[in-house]
Amino acid sequence: DAKTTQPNSMESNEEEPVHLPCNHSTISGTDYIHWYRQLPSQGPEYVIHGLTSNVNNRMASLAIAEDRKSSTLILHRATLRDAAVYYCILDRGSTLGRLYFGRGTQLTVWP
Amino acid sequence: KAGVTQTPRYLIKTRGQQVTLSCSPISGHRSVSWYQQTPGQGLQFLFEYFSETQRNKGNFPGRFSGRQFSNSRSEMNVSTLELGDSALYLCASSLGTGFGTDTQYFGPGTRLTVL
Numbered sequence: 001d002a003k004t005t006q007p008n009s010m011e012s013n014e015e016e017p018v019h020l021p022c023n024h025s026t027i028s029g030t031d032y033i034h035w036y037r038q039l040p041s042q043g044p045e046y047v048i049h050g051l052t053s054n055v056n057n058r059m060a061s062l063a064i065a066e067d068r069k070s071s072t073l074i075l076h077r078a079t080l081r082d083a084a085v086y087y088c089i090l091d092r093g094s095t096l097g098r099l100y101f102g103r104g105t106q107l108t109v110w111p
Numbered sequence: 112k113a114g115v116t117q118t119p120r121y122l123i124k125t126r127g128q129q130v131t132l133s134c135s136p137i138s139g140h141r142s143v144s145w146y147q148q149t150p151g152q153g154l155q156f157l158f159e160y161f162s163e164t165q166r167n168k169g170n171f172p173g174r175f176s177g178r179q180f181s182n183s184r185s186e187m188n189v190s191t192l193e194l195g196d197s198a199l200y201l202c203a204s205s206l207g208t209g210f211g212t213d214t215q216y217f218g219p220g221t222r223l224t225v226l
Contacts, residue, residue, distance in 0.1 A: 032211035043115075043201045043217030044154070051211075087154075093211040096167040097144035097159030097203075104153075 004088045009106040012078045020073040020105055022088030027068050031090040034099075035062065035073045039084045044101070047073065047086070083109045113138065115204050115218035123224045129190040132221045134202035136183050142166075142207025143185040144215060145177060148199040160185055161207045189223075197225045 005023040012018040024033065035047040048055055048062045050071075055062040061074040075082055087104040116135045124130050136143050144167075145157040156169040160179035177187040183204070189196055199222050203215035 030211060034214075036215075043203070043220050044215075045217065046214045049212065049214070091211045091213070093209050093213070096209065097142055097161070097205065097207070097215070098156045098167050098169065099144075099215060100156075101146075101154040 003100070004090060004102055006086070006088055006102065006105045008103065009108065011108045011110065012075075013110050014080060015077050018075040018078045018082070018107065018109075020075075020086050020088075020107065021070065022072070023070045024088070024090055025069045027090060028092060030092045032092070033062065033064060033068075033071050034089045034091055035060070036087045036089060036099075036101075037082075037084040038087070038104070039081075044087065049091075078107075078109045080109050080111060083107055115202060115216050117200075117202055117218035117221050119221060120219065121222045121224075123226060124192050125226050126192055126194060128192050129188060130192060130223060131186055131188045132200055132202075132223075134185045134187075134204075134218060136185070136202075136204030137216055140204035140206055140216070141183055142205045142213075143179055143183065144203045144205070145185070145187050146201045146203065147171075148201060148220070149197075154201070157187065192225045194225050196223065198223060 034049040036044040038044040050062045063072045085104040142161045144159040148154045159167040179185045199220045201220045203217045205215045
């Protein structure tokens with residue numbers, strides 16, 4: 001399984017931007033970078049994914065370093081509902097349903 | 112579009128019993144993956160089914176098994192339950208394309224407690 005490294009925890013205030021980092025120094029050329037998050041008492045939910053270029057959707061933005069060895073998930077304005085564990089995952093397609101979640105980053109949002 | 116559903120949501124069993132959990136994927140999804148989540152080990156992959164065939168399997172003992180039906184619904188079975196099997200069991204469905212862009216959609220999970 002391709003490994004990623006994330007900080008154990010981060011904190012933010014409500015309505016402030018949040019930058020969640022992820023290191024994946026052993027990423028291969030065919031690995032897509034996925035982010036999922038898990039809210040308390042729920043199953044994980046998909047947030048965003050990308051390959052080389054930065055990506056935006058209604059939930060977040062994904063900034064990918066030029067060498068692809070790191071990426072950052074950006075929540076533009078954190079809300080209390082964004083408090084969750086965020087997982088950065090590499091998927092090269094051959095994983096056949098097997099995603100390696102790691103420990104993720106526990107994001108705390110203060111009102 | 113309806114999401115992934117899992118039944119039952121909660122289960123209490125005793126050691127030595129067996130249990131069957133059910134997962135209904137999103138319509139049109141042919142792949143179902145199962146995960147076990149515990150505080151100590153986090154999310155761990157159990158197995159994946161695609162078109163009624165197991166394509167991938169994690170590092171769990173043979174007491175954990177599964178199957179998938181022609182309508183893509185899936186069941187997992189745990190026999191001879193042990194205390195350590197207490198966990199949240201999650202299933203996820205996807206198109207199963209085998210491409211890195213495939214997204215998994217998770218159900219709410221079944222909370223299994225073994226006494």
